[in-house]
Amino acid sequence: MPVLVVGSVALDSVETPFGKADNVLGGSATYFSASASLLAPVQLVGVVGTDYPVEQLEPLGARGVDLAGLERADGESFRWRGRYRHDLNSAETLETRLGVFSHFRPKIPHQFRQAPFVFLGNIDPRLQLEVLGQVERPRLVACDTMNFWIESRRADLLDLLRHVDLLTLNDAEARQLTEEVNLVKAARWIMAHGPRYVIIKKGEHGAFMFTASSVFYAPAYPLEEVFDPTGAGDSFAGGFIGYLARSGDITEPNLRRAVVYGSAMGSFAVERFSIERFLEITAQDIAARVSEFRRLVSFEEEL
Amino acid sequence: MPVLVVGSVALDSVETPFGKADNVLGGSATYFSASASLLAPVQLVGVVGTDYPVEQLEPLGARGVDLAGLERADGESFRWRGRYRHDLNSAETLETRLGVFSHFRPKIPHQFRQAPFVFLGNIDPRLQLEVLGQVERPRLVACDTMNFWIESRRADLLDLLRHVDLLTLNDAEARQLTEEVNLVKAARWIMAHGPRYVIIKKGEHGAFMFTASSVFYAPAYPLEEVFDPTGAGDSFAGGFIGYLARSGDITEPNLRRAVVYGSAMGSFAVERFSIERFLEITAQDIAARVSEFRRLVSFEEEL
Secondary structure, three states, X not given: OOEEEEOOOEXXXXXEOOEEEEEEEEOHHHHHHHHHOOOOOEEEEXXXXXXXXXXXXXXXXXXXXXXXXXXXXXXXXXXXXXXXXXXXXXXEEEEEEOHHHHHOOOOOOHHHOOOOEEEEOOOOHHXXXXXXXXXXXXOEEEEEOOHXXXXXXXXXXXXXXXXXXXXXXXXXXXXXXXXXXXXXXXXXXXXXXXXXXXXXXOHHHOEEEEOOOOEEEEOOOOOOOOOOOOOHHHHHHHXXXXXXXXXXXXXXXXXXXXXXXXXXXXXXXXXXXXXXXXXXXOHHHHHHHHHHHHHHHOOOOOO | OXXXXXXXXXXXXXXXXXXXXXXXXXXXXXXXXXXXXXXXXXXXXXXXXXXOOHHHHHHHHHOOXXXXXXXXXXXXXXXXXXXEOOOXXXXXXXXXXXXXXXXXXXXXOHHHOOOOEEEEOOOOHHHHHHHHOOOOOOOEEEEEOOHXXXXXXXXXXXXXXXXXXXXXXXXXXXXXXXOOOOHHHHHHHHHHOOOOXXXXXXXXXXXXXXXXXXXXXXXXXXOOOOOOOOOHHHHHHHHHHHHHXXXXXXXXXXXXXXXXXXXXXXXXXXXXXXXXXXXXXXXXXXXXXXXXXXXXXXXXXXX
């Protein structure tokens, strides 16, 4: 089953302790698509400027990312420039140029409107709501957000939450949105405002998935080399939704597996710059890493 | 099988967003004993001053903590006063008065010298080494340390590491000791300097156990109310070693279970001030929480 993703398609310039990359593919929809397309067909909606090296998206097209919803507008593409210090925990943004993204109004092509799985990447909640007005009864809608929208578009974001099944956000954003320090309480608050499921991402400390009746936790994979953390969260979302779409199953046991696929894809994302790692790995690599996650947490209770 | 613990026995005064407690039982050996004694007999070695309310230790004696190694010295007991802010992540130390603890030289009673499991709580590595000179071929020696000793007693600490089987320390301490930011590399560094096993504690973000051939991870239990984080690490160690001593089994599957028991005991510790929670809970409560840990992380791989 296909996954529809709406989000940013950007050019990133990134500096880490291990090297630098200039004007490489980035953006939430790009990372999401590169990750999810290893598991299911993806329909991408976004905008780029006239300067975008669209030919570099061809490997994604070749593996099942339908780019019919990628608008090309007059002007400059969205560009982000950032740096990570030695601990790799938080990006320092050096420059953000929204370019054509500042006037983006998502138009969902007719052939994408029946996608059963929808991911609303981190954009203005008003635009996320506009997307929902254009799709037809998806089975599962997930959305992401960030501190900027929580602060500047709180009412719209709360409106959006009433229309989505699942919210993904990081721990700091969960605390900011809910004004609860405790993450269990924060998750309850969010579920009381709409979503049936909440995934709170804690970066190198893993991710929690909360449902009405349970909590599931998956660690981040303990990599010996984290090369570039950019895009880990969107790659997580791509693995999560991609897995659900592949299996067409949204029961709780499958949601748990999907979180592990998300964690696996997040761990691949950070091993190289940009989406490079996703262009190398195979289904076998993914299955092997999922098995490693299982070994990482498994223990037998005493009889 | 009994567990020998050497460490501090203190009086703590703690302030959290939820209340305050004055001059309550604290110290690494106290928390460790309260936790471990729910699983195995404990032999405690430490020192208190003439002001210590030793009658308050009676509930520990009643549940199998042998206090024959608790020295009473002329002077004031070790006192710590601290405060936690709203995020509960790090204690702010307001006052430390070492009192009789500053002249502590551990003397292991003859009847404790054959303890098969030994935990060297966080004290001067020179004293930890002195303890090892007094015990007879224990099956497993674990030790804890802290930033202060890593900085001021580095050579002694490295000497100690050659004589212990397992080191427990938190993530910041692991980075400080090894000068490696990456925790996988930090663990390898430590294992190259002596211990066969390393447990890196990340507080609310769980704990990793590294062996030569594997990594195991247990999350911290997602409590809705964390009341007072003091003593969580020593309670973790008590659950870990207590479980090993109860089962007498140090194979890897059992070490993994022991980490989960440690995490469970850490989660109980933070639900009340001081060791209060350990005086309430039963074997059933512990088994129930271990089962909850299992539900928290369990997922089935696809067939």
